[in-house]
Amino acid sequence: MSSSPSTNADTAEIFDVIIVGAGPCGLAIAARLRERRPSALFTDEEHARYSWMSRHANKAAIKIKRTGQVKTGSDCQPCQYGPSILVLDEHGNDFLAKWKSFFRKLEIKNLRSPMFFHPDPSDRDALLAFCHEAGRSHEMEEIVGCVGKEVSKHKKKRRMNQRGGSTKSAVEVDERDRKDYFTPSSSCFEDFCEACISKYRLGDGLIQQGTVREIEYTMAPGDERPLFHIRTNTAQYLARTVVLALGPGEPIIPSPFVPGQLPASATHVTDATLPKLLSKDLLSKIRCGKPTNVLIIGGGLTSAQAADLCIRRGVGKVYLLMRGHLKVKPFDVDLCWMSKFRNQQQSVFYTSDDFAERFEMIKEARGGGSMTSRASKLLKQYVQDSKVIMHTHTTVKTQCFEESSQCWTIATEPPVADLPQFDHIFFATGTKTDVESMPMLQPLLANHPIKSIAGLPTLNEDLAWAEDVPLFFTGKLAMLQLGPGAGNLEGARIAAERVSWAIEDVLKNSTDVKVDGEGQRLWDSDEGYVSGIGSKFAGLSVDSE
Ligand SMILES: Cc1cc2nc3c(=O)[nH]c(=O)nc-3n(C[C@H](O)[C@H](O)[C@H](O)COP(=O)(O)OP(=O)(O)OC[C@H]3O[C@@H](n4cnc5c(N)ncnc54)[C@H](O)[C@@H]3O)c2cc1C
Structure with missing residues (x-):
């Protein structure tokens, strides 16, 4: 690696995670790393209870049923959970700087995507709730030609035959989900992201402006395990894990x-x-x-x-x-791929273990x-x-x-x-990305080569470069694992969920971890809950201490 323009990596702080890219996908990763309760794993009831607890438990007075004791409310505690994070972005030292500049430049009033695609990991309905709570529901715009009446199985079959066997129906979304198929106004979405940034304490000092030029994963003499050496146009950084949230590529x-x-x-x-x-x-x-x-x-x-x-x-x-x-x-993306929870197309995609076949599905779903x-x-x-x-x-x-x-x-x-x-x-005319020709990845391609299809890397299921190289991807570059919506807001939370679990595993081996007398990992109630260890009801109880 060539010498750094300003910082000496030998004396620099080693970050647990460096995120490159402060767009919506980078924000989703940072927020998820600071969120103890991963939303995607909860049923609606559990989710509602956890959301209530995280929002109000510290503020509300709670009567403990067993002892009759009343725990008085206090102000919300700052969120201090999670690994040490640094975010690097070439466009500015704020989240969404590039996103905002596009929306201002084209004077876009509303997003194209529905309410349930956003970067906040705590609640699928967080954006919808934010709009209503802020009295800004009038800024939401209904997505035309999307939600319709429930179509019977027989009618679906008849239509399918009429279309020569195509499984794509004209109307895929149930009337009951109409409330979700609105788009937020651009300003409401930006304010929502600001609220997310402040909720997870992702503001001051977390982002540094810089264009990442080179990423190397090497072990310096005397080190116990390899580290990432990241060189930008102005400085050099060290990290145990790196997440690339680089966006859709070059025009x-x-x-x-x-x-x-x-x-x-x-x-x-x-x-x-x-x-x-x-x-x-x-x-x-x-x-x-x-x-x-x-x-x-x-x-x-x-x-x-x-x-x-x-x-x-x-x-x-x-x-x-x-x-x-x-x-x-x-x-x-075709409507049949979009849904709040899960859908058939996505399941077919995940079932295929052939990346070339997955790429064909992506092409068909996006279709120019x-x-x-x-x-x-x-x-x-x-x-x-x-x-x-x-x-x-x-x-x-x-x-x-x-x-x-x-x-x-x-x-x-x-x-x-x-x-x-x-x-x-x-x-x-859109944008293109090609992992093979990205200058920053040349050292990795030389030392840890992986295959790519049409410029997209064939990552593992954790969205990592390789089992032994904890370089993770989100956004468009994770498309072969996440499906056609990866490059849009749809992919942001899904990628964040996978990547944060994998990062936790990597960091367990390199940072202080609570262990019991027999060297077993100790889980607190939340961690136990989400990883299926111990009683799930323990995770739902309110601490009486
Ligand atoms: C005009 C427009 C409107 C859109 N509207 C929607 C919509 O309504 N809904 C939707 O789902 N999608 C929409 N999209 C698609 C949109 O691009 C993505 O949803 C979203 O931006 C993806 O987020 P991201 O974080 O992956 O990428 P980006 O928002 O592009 O963020 C990537 C970040 O990485 C930084 N970066 C890149 N390379 C480097 C480097 N070498 N060093 C340091 N930093 C780097 C960039 O500066 C940028 O800030 C829209 C796109 C455009 C152009």
Whole structure:
């Protein structure tokens, strides 16, 4: 490893866990590491009792039935449970800095995902409860075309036959679950995450800004076991375990455009270095009353959001090119994969032990860019008003940027007649990630090689690089283990659950652990409860001390 720019790793603190990436998935990991009561394992009744205890037990006066003694309430104790954590993020030293910048840039009012996908490990319904408690239910938006009447077995079979054997039904969600199929407003979601950050004491000092450049897992002379050596652009850190929560990867620039050689008038919608969607040049042309034409490439929700923003800012005409047809879906992932608890598609996915087969399922479930029916209606209205001109099944064949006019000339396949010159091109063409070509992972790939499929690592079930390398993954890079929703909020809590258990196992061997006279691990009531040791009812009792 090359020498550190500023910190000497020999004298540095060894963190139990370093999380790289402070997006929603990184937040879910940090919060889960500080949460003693893993929500996913509880039934609804147990969960309700635990949630009540964790929220109110310290504040409420409780009468102990056996002794009649009344335990008076005190203020909530700060949460101090868990391993030592450091979070590194290249975008800022706050959680969700990058997420917030995307949402501000595109002026997105509501999330696409339902209420039960969020990073808080304590309660599946925490976001829904937060919205209601804060009197902000009016900010929630119902997800259109999602919840319907319960469909009988026979009707389902008939529909399936009509669709030539496809198991995907038009309506998969039961009417009784309607309350869950709303989306939170962006600001409500952000406030909810802030509340989660403060509940788990994940605020001040936990995050340091830095771009991770290299991760090595080595044993220095005199050490008992290997450690992770992490080098960022400014410092060097040591950790016993590392979690990579890096997000969806780099923006895709489609051919014939050449990434890295684009003028300022061709930008990717999710380019995190640009805080505003519309450039100064484009805005000044609009202000001067010049006719403006913008080309947006891509058929997903972000292309519709970008088109909407361009029109609202005064762009004359928006041309929208998509290589397929306009797909309308409530979520990125097919509805039959989405549910609050468990679902059949996910079970089929978990049953397969062939990563290539899993990848095919992922591809089918995600199926390229799609937009919500609300966004498609808005787009169609713009098309009707001649503000947007949409060409489906069309790609860019040739491109030329003229310095003199600062405009683009484009030819398409199939050819579209009378295309104007474009003042700006926006790529809404998604992102890609490839574990094999990530510079930070090269030392690990060299010393502990693992296979990948289409850029996704073949992790073990704990989402670890290997049994003997406690480098864990969450988000899109964990997709081959978690399924098609891994890169969305859906995957955040599921990954956090798996990773936190595995981290606890690793740390048991390297930090102080309570043991009895025979060297057996001592469990407190909560740990015993969740690991199925001892009486489960003991875990539900309120301590009389
Ligand atoms: C406009 C938009 C809207 C979306 N809306 C939704 C939605 O409503 N619901 C939904 O489920 N999904 C949505 N998504 C998908 C969304 O990307 C994910 O749900 C979410 O961001 C995944 O969280 P994450 O933590 O994996 O990734 P991110 O939020 O991208 O966070 C990754 C973090 O890692 C950091 N990082 C990356 N590389 C390094 C490095 N080398 N060193 C240090 N730090 C690094 C980044 O700075 C970033 O902060 C949306 C995506 C976009 C672009």
